[in-house]
Amino acid sequence: YQRRVHGMGMFWTIVSHLQSLTGPGLMLLYPLYASIRAIESPSKVDDEQWLTYWILYSFLTLVEMAAATLFSWIPFWHPVKLAFIAWLVLPQFRGASFIYQRLVRAQLIKYRQWLDKDNLGAGGSENQRKLLQDIQSPKAKATVEHFISENGQDAFDIIFEAAMHEAQKTD
Numbered sequence: 001y002q003r004r005v006h007g008m009g010m011f012w013t014i015v016s017h018l019q020s021l022t023g024p025g026l027m028l029l030y031p032l033y034a035s036i037r038a039i040e041s042p043s044k045v046d047d048e049q050w051l052t053y054w055i056l057y058s059f060l061t062l063v064e065m066a067a068a069t070l071f072s073w074i075p076f077w078h079p080v081k082l083a084f085i086a087w088l089v090l091p092q093f094r095g096a097s098f099i100y101q102r103l104v105r106a107q108l109i110k111y112r113q114w115l116d117k118d119n120l121g122a123g124g125s126e127n128q129r130k131l132l133q134d135i136q137s138p139k140a141k142a143t144v145e146h147f148i149s150e151n152g153q154d155a156f157d158i159i160f161e162a163a164m165h166e167a168q169k170t171d
Helices: 002-040 045-066 068-072 077-089 095-118 126-134 138-151 153-169
Strands: none
Touching (some): 002 045, 002 077, 077 095, 138 153
């Protein structure tokens, strides 16, 4: 029995050392190399894969940092994370692109339609577009910054909402 327990201990030691070597290589070195290649290539397909990967990896890292205590109680968390990262990274799977296409893009399209219909997107009124163009001039930006420093962000938000409401009424 002791020999079997000792053998399992050695097995987990080897697995943890292997993970400490493959983890950074799979999570950082290969994606770094592939991202540089994507920047240099004319295709946007690989850009989508690697930009999405870095967003997902950053999000996962932040969640993991925020909930470190919780993750420490999850058995096999590190191998599961490594397998998920492998799925995101490896060209055979292109998991990051899959998540972008199936989850992120669908929400983005939904959000764009909401903007175009009700707010300041491409489908906004002529007055709304003119207002946005006007407030982008350097003089307007300086005036807005001065107003906010004197009266606060809340006062500016109230005025901006009233202006948007008026712009919508005149169309």
